[in-house]
Amino acid sequence: MAAEETGRVEAFSDGVFAIAMTLLVLDIKVPHELGGGGTLARALAAQWPTYLAFLTSYATILIMWVNHHRLFTHIARWDDRLLFSNGALLLGVVLVPFPTALIAEYLGHAGQTTAAMVYNGTFIVIAFCFNILWKTASREGRLLRVDHDVEATRHITESYRFGPLFYIAAFAVGLVNVTASLVLSLVLAVYFALPSRTAAGIATTRTRS
Amino acid sequence: MAAEETGRVEAFSDGVFAIAMTLLVLDIKVPHELGGGGTLARALAAQWPTYLAFLTSYATILIMWVNHHRLFTHIARWDDRLLFSNGALLLGVVLVPFPTALIAEYLGHAGQTTAAMVYNGTFIVIAFCFNILWKTASREGRLLRVDHDVEATRHITESYRFGPLFYIAAFAVGLVNVTASLVLSLVLAVYFALPSRTAAGIATTRTRS
């Protein structure tokens, strides 16, 4: 039993991440009416806010999954508190297709600032949930593997502290310029995708030799 | 073969739980027409029954998954009866997005009592299915792991006996006040999320030391 202790939590979470990512495509609609003299190419091009929102949300959920994957290389045990803080995190992930559809529809129209607040607000909440999940697992090392890398886990704790701040910044930018805040979120996703050399080094060595 | 005996049943069930939870988001619709002078914020706020129904259903499916997870830490073997009682339980889980959409649309309108009866009735059926699944697995310990914790399994048997009663109570409340019955179901989900100290202690020790 020991070796797969958190296996089912991870498999369930993987399922939720994978489905949320895949459902995003349902928001990209086939243009039905091309209007007078319009071409399909032009109708598709006019949907650029949908593609930008899709790409930002996809990249963000992917980063979240990578981070979730990383956390669980250190976590070896589960208890009820872990299951529920993980469930709260997944609630945020499950919701993502809704604000994505919202911002895709309202970008460039009245109400776009409200849409951006909902969109960026969702990511702020998820960033806080990641902190809660990690604290639940790592405080006094209670659910970490016995041989966990103290340096690596401290690195995670420190970098996670800043996560919500970045999304709060995106939220603030969204109050002024919605498109800029979407692009910023996309850049943030790429930033989190490029961990510091140290973290990368640790991850690389955590492999079958 | 031994170690993963129920692995595929659990993985399949996890998939169904994860998908049902994620499909719930499809019921949260982007408001398309803001009406004269209306704002997006107001249109979103007017959808509160949808959010309440979403949250209640999400929390309830999450609790169900946690309970399913707990049961299968004690179950070590499967036979056809287990597969089919599990399949009946999953039928209930798969259905949840429909009554959720139903109550979200009818809350506050004519027909809301019918919608609440369907909604709460679904959860009563699922609660009974959980009892059947657990009885199928635990009667005379036939499918439990050889070294199962007798105290913990008896605790489950006892607490499950009351599960349907709570949902029957929510059903009764729904005949009088639909919103109150939704809130009650949400509270029930949180209640089931907080197991007694004994159960929590047992769960905690069931981990890799």
Added chain:
Amino acid sequence: MAAEETGRVEAFSDGVFAIAMTLLVLDIKVPHELGGGGTLARALAAQWPTYLAFLTSYATILIMWVNHHRLFTHIARWDDRLLFSNGALLLGVVLVPFPTALIAEYLGHAGQTTAAMVYNGTFIVIAFCFNILWKTASREGRLLRVDHDVEATRHITESYRFGPLFYIAAFAVGLVNVTASLVLSLVLAVYFALPSRTAAGIATTRTRS
């Protein structure tokens, strides 16, 4: 590598079965207009063809999954032919939500016989695919586990030979009475759910002692 040789094929198939089963619920629509003097209860009751189609398809996919699960307790190896015969089987499974929606909409209206032919035809094709998959795996025992139970595998070969016949019967009935053919398919699902005592006995002993 050995122990999980077919693990990923099974996990992938489980995912497809689980998603196809769960997507069925999207065909159960919330009634939007109750008409003059109509009640929600009456509108819901009028949708009985949808529930019958949902239930039949759910039960049928569940039985297919159980059978898939059973087959793979005997299969230990994969090659390209197995992957593709499995892929052809999953094509049938993935399609099920479409004929289900078709028969739910046309039952009782002009075109219902066509809808029934598509519906039952899909299950005939899937039944043939199961035979092809099993033959691919079992001919001369090429992909079966070395210690496979010869008696049990012969039993599967024999009972699978009759599978398509039952669905051909349902197809024939559907030419005369569509509702009866749906009920027959539901009964067939339950029939396949209740394996002969011998098979049940074998399945039961294939467990961790």
Added chain:
Amino acid sequence: MAAEETGRVEAFSDGVFAIAMTLLVLDIKVPHELGGGGTLARALAAQWPTYLAFLTSYATILIMWVNHHRLFTHIARWDDRLLFSNGALLLGVVLVPFPTALIAEYLGHAGQTTAAMVYNGTFIVIAFCFNILWKTASREGRLLRVDHDVEATRHITESYRFGPLFYIAAFAVGLVNVTASLVLSLVLAVYFALPSRTAAGIATTRTRS
């Protein structure tokens, strides 16, 4: 930890492949209006572009999954670069239902060439992503299993080099004849499904004896 090092990456990818394949069915719509004197059979027959697009996309995603499965029998370790090149590949897979719906709707109408460019373009991008993923894993054998089959991996490297070329050919054909390019993509899927005898032989021996 060693044995399942890439297990979660594979499970997550399997989930995405399975969901994308299954969501394709949502594009096959039940005909709602049969028109004057029309029959359901004729209405269904008129939807042949939808079935052709569905079949081509299903077969293509299936082949991709089989290839992904094959690659990961050689890959034993993951690092951040692998996670992100895999994530880019999955982005392409997740998108497939959109161009599929696009070509199904526009085949035979104005805009069909644009639709074909988007459809075939998606597969070109995915083919390039497969090359990047494989290079990330195999360059200097950095993430391959220590005992990887040098002959088999070189065979993969060589055959993958040609993948994008075939889809570029389909793209070019699509500029002249959209239906022909769809049929070509379907044929390509079958071609990739039939690996050379050598590869098949290797795959067959990579099994539990």
